[in-house]
Amino acid sequence: EVQLVESGGGLVQPGKSLRLSCAASGFTFSTYWMSWVRQAPGKGLEWVANIKQDGSEKYYVDSVKGRFTISRDNAKNSLYLQMNSLRAEDTAVYYCARSIVATFLGVGWGQGTLVTVSS
Amino acid sequence: DIQMTQSPSTLSASVGDRVTITCRASQSISSWLAWYQQKPGKAPKLLIYKASGLESGVPSRFSGSGSGTEFTLTISSLQPDDFATYYCQQYNSYSGTFGQGTKVEIK
Secondary structure, three states: OOEEEEEOOEEEOOOOOEEEEEEEEOOOHHHOEEEEEEEOOOOOEEEEEEEOOOOOOEEEOHHHOOOEEEEEEHHHOEEEEEEOOOOHHHOEEEEEEEEOOOOOOEEEEOOOEEEEEOO | OOOEEEEOOEEEEOOOOOEEEEEEEOOOOOOOEEEEEEOOOOOOEEEEEOOOEEOOOOOOOEEEEEEOOEEEEEEOOOOHHHOOEEEEEEOOOOOOOEOOOEEEEEO
């Protein structure tokens, strides 16, 4: 059974940084593209970033380019999202998701971790 | 960027009703369209991939159709467990754009 468990969310001030983690189990992590998707309170879903199996390709939504960095450690079956220069509009539940294509098709999602950016 | 527009935003229906949700893409995405179901406080769940492919374990009352820019999700006979929000999502390009969602409510 695919299991994805996010951690690292919390309350952070604008301009500060936060690192999210996602621990994967139940599948061969190193063979899948992985993604982050977020959902602002009461709003819809927004794809944030994708990373290739070996980490050699990464893609981001325009609103986070230059501020967020997606990475992975296949030896630890873990996915990360380093978020810098956080803004109020980054407040959301962040989901880790397994993708079966490069352009994101979410087959397997974590339960999400809430990031709140506020002073 | 490709924009995805769903209609309606909210839909009121009764158990047993046939329900149809429409999703339009701002440019052709061939059949690279997925549908997800999301319940309050839960992660999304994939229902349909490649416009009409039924994800394993998803009841056959769910079906998808369309290609190019116009797509539909149909629930043939609405069940109590189906009251939720539904999102379409294109995966033709790396932006992975979602529609704004359609909330299916109890009439």
